[in-house]
Amino acid sequence: MKIRFNNKNIEIKKLKKLSFFGKFKGLMFSRRENANAMLFEMRKPCKRAIHSLFVFFPFLAVWLDNKNIVEMKIIKPFTFYASPSKKFSRLIEIPINNRYKKIIELPYPKPHLFL
Numbered sequence: 001m002k003i004r005f006n007n008k009n010i011e012i013k014k015l016k017k018l019s020f021f022g023k024f025k026g027l028m029f030s031r032r033e034n035a036n037a038m039l040f041e042m043r044k045p046c047k048r049a050i051h052s053l054f055v056f057f058p059f060l061a062v063w064l065d066n067k068n069i070v071e072m073k074i075i076k077p078f079t080f081y082a083s084p085s086k087k088f089s090r091l092i093e094i095p096i097n098n099r100y101k102k103i104i105e106l107p108y109p110k111p112h113l114f115l
Contacts, residue, residue: 070086
């Protein structure tokens, strides 16, 4: 999948689109180096919160409206509540591991968004 960031298209490889039941598990109980980026698609725009109670490594949450980024945050392990400030229609969870190192190291325009 390609997303737009700072007027550039960024391709996220090995993006796993989740089923209805897969959305409940997400990255929980995954191993850091084996974890793939995950795509959560919502039926309509919303402001749902996420958590990382059983995710034992940090990950980058990218909330999207279509393919444009609404907000990004680094979510630390055992975070009870993380929510964007605006509505979104898609969420990508990108594990911070060697596979996605180049995406994570992008120069973010708003560093104050991160925890």
